[in-house]
Structure formats: C-alpha cells, structure tokens
Amino acid sequence: MGNKIxxxxxxxxxxxxxxxxxxxxFDKLNxxxxxxxxxxxxxxxxxxxxxxTASDNAATAELPENARSIFxxxxxxxxxxxxxxxxxxxxxxxxxxxxxVLSANLFSLLFYDLIYNSADRVLVINGEIGLMIVVFDGSxxxxxxxxxxxxxxxxxxxxxxxxxxxxxxxxxxxxxxSGVNLWG
Numbered sequence: 426m427g428n429k430i431x432x433x434x435x436x437x438x439x440x441x442x443x444x445x446x447x448x449x450x451f452d453k454l455n456x457x458x459x460x461x462x463x464x465x466x467x468x469x470x471x472x473x474x475x476x477x478t479a480s481d482n483a484a485t486a487e488l489p490e491n492a493r494s495i496f497x498x499x500x501x502x503x504x505x506x507x508x509x510x511x512x513x514x515x516x517x518x519x520x521x522x523x524x525x526v527l528s529a530n531l532f533s534l535l536f537y538d539l540i541y542n543s544a545d546r547v548l549v550i551n552g553e554i555g556l557m558i559v560v561f562d563g564s565x566x567x568x569x570x571x572x573x574x575x576x577x578x579x580x581x582x583x584x585x586x587x588x589x590x591x592x593x594x595x596x597x598x599x600x601x602x603s604g605v606n607l608w609g
C-alpha cells in the first residue's frame with residue numbers, strides 16, 4: 426500500500442514539475458513584459474523560442490546575452506525554485522528582469538526570505554488558481570523596516586475571474602513600476 430501512495434505522489438510531482446503556465450496567463454504577462462527567454466521549460470512546453478531545459482540547469486547555468494526579459498515558472502519540487510529565486514538579484518544587477526509564476530503561499534519561508542524583502546512587485550491571484558506573479562526588475566528601492574517588519578514591496582491582489590476580464594493596460598498598471606508606461 427505504501428508503495429502505491431509513493432508512486433501516485435511521484436507521478437503528481439512529475440506532473441507539477443512539468444506544468445506549463447496556461448497560455449492565457451502567459452499571454453497577459455507577455456503583453457506587459459515582452460519575454461524573450463523561458464528559464465524553466467522543456468522542448469514540449471516552452472513558451473519562448475529561447476529557453477533552458479532541465480538538462481541546462483537553470484539554477485546555475487549562465488544566461489545567454491540576449492536574455493533580457495526572463496519568464497520563469499520553476500519546478501514545484503526540489504531546490505531548483507529556491508536556487509533560481511536566490512539568483513534573481515544578480516540577474517537584475519546584470520540589467521535584466523525576471524518574472525516568476527509561483528504558487529501563492531504568502532506564509533512560506535521561501536516567500537518571506539526570498540520574495541517579501543527583495544521582489545519589486547507581487548501580484549497574488551486569488552480564486553480558482555492560487556498563483557502569484559513575482560517581478561524582479563530593479564525598479565524600486567526596497568526599504569525594510571526591521572522594527573515593524575514592513576517593506577515597500579508593492580503587493581496587489583486580483584481574483585482569477587477579474588484577471589480573465591482584465592485588459593492588458595490594467596494589468597500593466599498593477600505590475601509595472603510606478604510612473605513607467607510600457608505602452609510607449
């Protein structure tokens with residue numbers, strides 16, 4: 426019996442590790458960020474023409490020079506997600522931006538240690554899908570108040586249904602740095 430449960434869990438993990446971001450969500454994000462590189466993909470599920478596969482090891486591989494706007498939906502299991510999130514500040518310091526699609530767990534150590542204190546913006550999608558869009562682009566000066574435990578990371582919330590109905594300029598306003606017009 427224990428082997429059967431382990432087998433089911435292993436199959437679920439493999440599915441979650443290769444889960445592709447829905448096209449409708451990627452298209453909305455791509456309308457804002459104009460992605461040119463998919464950091465965690467496969468030959469079957471990549472969303473950009475340039476991408477890393479598991480064999481490239483996105484946690485350590487050097488990014489190509491032409492990767493300027495990076496999309497990343499990291500694997501669910503293992504330490505890859507954490508290692509890529511740890512790379513985000515260095516990626517930004519090299520003049521690039523990276524946007525993550527992650528499960529919306531605002532109470533995890535991963536969120537508190539690697540996102541809450543260093544991401545530029547977070548959009549939490551509530552409802553039928555529990556995801557968050559995390560943007561690292563160096564656009565905000567994040568100040569952390571250690572006394573109150575507050576930071577100035579911009580966090581917005583939207584329901585899944587509202588996101589489906591949201592036009593790109595509204596999404597752009599929620600995700601773009603203050604005062605920046607990505608529409609020209």
